[in-house]
Amino acid sequence: MDTNLVMEGFKFMALGMGTVFLFLIILIVMMNVMSAVLHKFFPEPQASLEPSVDTKNNKKIIAAISAAISHHRQG
Amino acid sequence: MKFFVIKLLALLLFTFGALHASAPAQAEGASTLKEETYKSRPFSEMITGFLQSTGINALMNPNPNELNSHGHAMSDFHKTWGRVVMILITFLLFWLAIRKGFEPLLLLPIAFGGLLANIPVAGIAGDDGFLGIIYHMGLSNQLFPVLIFMGVGAMTDFGPLLSNPKTALLGGAAQFGIFGTLVGAVALSQYTELFNFTIQQASAISIIGGADGPTSIFIATALAPELLGAIAVASYSYMAMVPIIQPPIMRALTTDAERRIKMTTLRHVSRLEKLVFPILVLVLAILVLPESTPLIGAFMFGNFLKESGVVERLNDTLQNAMINIVTIFLGLAVGSKLAADQFLVPDTLAILALGIIAFSMGTAAGVIMAKIMNLFPGHKINPLIGSAGVSAVPMAARVSNKVGMEYDRNNMLLMHAMGPNVAGVIGSAVAAGVLISLFQ
Numbered sequence: 483m484d485t486n487l488v489m490e491g492f493k494f495m496a497l498g499m500g501t502v503f504l505f506l507i508i509l510i511v512m513m514n515v516m517s518a519v520l521h522k523f524f525p526e527p528q529a530s531l532e533p534s535v536d537t538k539n540n541k542k543i544i545a546a547i548s549a550a551i552s553h554h555r556q557g
Numbered sequence: 558m559k560f561f562v563i564k565l566l567a568l569l570l571f572t573f574g575a576l577h578a579s580a581p582a583q584a585e586g587a588s589t590l591k592e593e594t595y596k597s598r599p600f601s602e603m604i605t606g607f608l609q610s611t612g613i614n615a616l617m618n619p620n621p622n623e624l625n626s627h628g629h630a631m632s633d634f635h636k637t638w639g640r641v642v643m644i645l646i647t648f649l650l651f652w653l654a655i656r657k658g659f660e661p662l663l664l665l666p667i668a669f670g671g672l673l674a675n676i677p678v679a680g681i682a683g684d685d686g687f688l689g690i691i692y693h694m695g696l697s698n699q700l701f702p703v704l705i706f707m708g709v710g711a712m713t714d715f716g717p718l719l720s721n722p723k724t725a726l727l728g729g730a731a732q733f734g735i736f737g738t739l740v741g742a743v744a745l746s747q748y749t750e751l752f753n754f755t756i757q758q759a760s761a762i763s764i765i766g767g768a769d770g771p772t773s774i775f776i777a778t779a780l781a782p783e784l785l786g787a788i789a790v791a792s793y794s795y796m797a798m799v800p801i802i803q804p805p806i807m808r809a810l811t812t813d814a815e816r817r818i819k820m821t822t823l824r825h826v827s828r829l830e831k832l833v834f835p836i837l838v839l840v841l842a843i844l845v846l847p848e849s850t851p852l853i854g855a856f857m858f859g860n861f862l863k864e865s866g867v868v869e870r871l872n873d874t875l876q877n878a879m880i881n882i883v884t885i886f887l888g889l890a891v892g893s894k895l896a897a898d899q900f901l902v903p904d905t906l907a908i909l910a911l912g913i914i915a916f917s918m919g920t921a922a923g924v925i926m927a928k929i930m931n932l933f934p935g936h937k938i939n940p941l942i943g944s945a946g947v948s949a950v951p952m953a954a955r956v957s958n959k960v961g962m963e964y965d966r967n968n969m970l971l972m973h974a975m976g977p978n979v980a981g982v983i984g985s986a987v988a989a990g991v992l993i994s995l996f997q
Contacts, residue, residue, distance in 0.1 A: 486747075487743040487744075487746065487747045487756055488740065488743055488744045488747060488748075490743065490756055491736075491739050491740035491742075491743040491744065491756070491759070492740055494736060494739055494740075494756075494760070494991075494992070494995060495736035495737070495739065495740055497991060497995070498732070498735065498736045498988055498991045498992065499729075499732065499733060499736055501845070501846060501987060501988075501990075501991045502729045502732045502984050502987050502988055502991070503726070503729045504845070505729075505841065505842075505845055505846065505983075505984075505987045506725045506726060506728065506729040506980060506983070506984060506987075507726070508841055508845070509722075509725060509837075509838065509841055509983070510722040510723055510725050510726070512837055512841065513718075513719060513722040513725075513834070513837070514722055516830065516833055516834070516837060517719065517830055520827060520829050520830055520833065521827075524827075524829055526825075526827045
């Protein structure tokens with residue numbers, strides 16, 4: 483065999499791992515930029531709504547559970 | 558008026574009658590021709606003829622003129638005992654899939670395809686057999702892996718990655734399994750007599766370290782189609798064995814204190830971020846590595862449909878109906894490569910061995926990368942999530958979670974591990990793109 487395959491393998495490794503990391507590092511930077519931009523210009527309007535829905539549900543659940551417990555005790 | 562309609566109907570009836578009368582004359586001519594080719598034989602001859610066409614006879618007395626699905630001659634072993642051994646191997650795969658629950662969704666179609674491919678005489682895996690047709694329909698042209706990626710994209714949630722972007726590096730580090738094994742495989746091919754893989758074959762084998770079935774198949778069909786069966790089987794069986802292979806490596810490389818590291822809770826990710834993310838990745842792939850865009854493009858298409866929230870029907874089809882149908886075809890097509898003459902060769906053992914090395918190296922590299930990242934200031938990362946950097950979504954993330962909970966019952970790592978897990982899918986698609994671009 484003329485070419486040194488092992489050297490080729492190391493070249494592949496350098497190029498491959500380099501590309502994978504380069505891609506992911508750019509991706510990480512872009513993700514942070516994107517999040518910052520989106521949070522600045524398009525803040526989430528629903529953020530304040532969600533907890534109120536939860537407590538409402540919780541109240542219903544608590545009411546249902548306490549009703550079930552009292553029913554159980556009576557029975 | 559009524560009278561006219563009746564007349565018209567009668568006329569139509571007559572014309573049809575006339576046509577029918579001429580038809581039997583033609584049919585008679587055809588049947589006499591057929592009768593001429595059929596010769597009456599004595600009953601004893603018919604019985605011996607039938608016995609010669611049985612499977613038992615084909616397995617005992619191999620037909621010297623029989624060719625494999627590539628049109629090459631086969632050895633007698635591959636026509637006889639090889640087939641029996643392969644059929645027994647498919648029974649073993651059935652057992653693993655059904656009893657042990659090893660990736661049954663893929664292992665069962667693959668194993669049954671393998672069973673059908675080893676039937677003598679019928680030639681189901683040949684070019685005209687239905688397995689051969691399925692193979693040419695979507696596997697030899699790499700269609701099925703891409704379709705699978707669409708479905709996987711529709712199932713993937715990038716939220717955990719978006720809320721902690723730096724964990725993507727773990728998904729990158731785990732790709733070291735691919736390239737480390739590549740070097741090892743070419744070194745062993747060059748300096749020892751163990752096996753003799755070309756650099757294309759070595760690349761196709763080492764992509765098993767990416768722990769991503771569709772990617773492995775994509776690369777194998779592109780670079781080494783002759784090894785497809787063994788590579789696909791190795792890839793899917795190791796993915797199924799993630800809970801067995803990974804934990805010992807994870808424990809060996811971490812200290813008790815590291816395993817107990819608690820990670821900060823993930824921040825909320827807005828819908829808009831999730832919607833922009835697939836486009837962002839795709840644009841990056843277009844700019845950096847267009848060779849990876851078949852896989853990444855399909856992946857992001859599925860994810861974009863899901864996150865758009867306005868095409869629930871398409872999203873549902875991608876996640877369920879389409880991926881299920883394609884999985885059946887993909888499994889059968891891969892199974893068709895389990896024919897004895899292609900699978901029962903020394904290379905298969907080498908592929909199975911190299912595959913598990915690649916897989917273990919990827920796991921180790923992910924864990925070590927997390928330890929390296931902990932040397933830098935900032936929020937600490939539990940190294941156990943590093944192992945999830947090999948793809949194998951979501952099994953690898955579940956393994957991280959399980960091992961973490963063994964040491965601290967309140968340490969939920971699942972969502973943290975999903976970040977490197979989905980980054981691993983992107984990472985192995987990029988690695989696949991690099992490998993393909995190198996052989997252009």
